């Protein structure tokens with residue numbers, strides 16, 4: 001099976017992890033701050049807080065922004081469930097803004113209408129989580145202008161988008177947000193096996209996230225309520241979790257960061273190749289934007305033919321049976337049974353639901369060979385012609 005995504009591990013990565021295994025610290029050593037600095041410097045953020053997953057990063061970001069009971073978090077239906085679950089972790093309620101049919105990300109018009117209605121009924125969200133689906137930034141200029149107008153915080157879910165740029169600067173510099181979150185799961189752009197990281201320009205948010213990732217405990221006298229009682233002393237000054245990244249993971253991350261630009265360039269080349277090779281099939285293909293450079297985490301095509309959309313499950317099975325590891329990103333979150341129990345229904349977010357009917361993710365990762373690519377296109381052409 002040609003998988004839709006796969007990690008790229010070289011000898012330098014293996015050596016970096018092995019070196020940590022033979023060192024004094026497997027966790028809470030020097031590699032985590034080194035990785036945090038590598039990512040923060042790359043994206044141009046003052047602070048980077050590494051954790052054990054992007055889900056944890058989203059959670060501590062919500063905590064740092066003070067999201068709690070009685071508050072609201074809004075995200076989009078076309079995302080992984082983690083983007084909205086973190087609102088529920090905090091005791092907040094969750095709602096969604098529909099996507100734009102072209103960009104597949106949060107629709108600024110839908111956001112404007114929903115914010116305006118929420119302002120009238122006194123139900124504005126505290127936190128907005130736009131998702132840079134497939135690695136391409138949302139329209140952050142318009143989204144952040146609206147968020148500022150209505151006093152809403154923004155956490156960018158850039159799980160797909162490390163190495164992407166927007167408006168001439170790296171995704172993650174938080175020019176249009178409070179906090180940006182990255183994922184390092186093996187299918188993403190770079191990996192630490194499991195792992196995530198939050199960037200911010202705000203020292204207070206960084207400090208709050210550092211506390212939240214490690215039990216709310218500090219050894220920093222400046223954060224304590226009173227004088228130290230001795231060399232052993234620490235204080236728990238907030239609620240927190242054990243969301244720490246290990247040094248093994250961080251060392252892998254440091255090594256992977258050195259190849260980030262090359263990995264993204266390779267993904268872009270593959271996407272460009274698909275763009276030409278698939279041009280004559282009955283598919284809607286992703287576009288290449290001039291104002292933003294995608295990290296090309298996913299290559300999502302849309303089925304143009306209504307009967308092929310209706311029979312997508314069958315097409316999916318036939319492609320899988322022939323070794324093409326197609327996938328689907330994502331099932332609209334509001335249609336998940338758990339979210340249905342919270343009151344969401346089919347029809348609530350029609351653009352997202354139409355996207356779900358048409359979308360198909362093709363294999364895209366740096367290890368794809370020319371043979372793999374040819375096979376994907378040949379088999380897809382044959383199955384679409386049936």
Ligand SMILES: *Cc1c(COP(=O)(O)O)cnc(C)c1O
Nearest residue numbers: 053054055080082159183185195
């Ligand atoms: C992968 C992903 C997450 C969760 O990342 P983990 O590191 O697996 O916790 C959250 N949001 C989106 C959009 C993702 O793709």
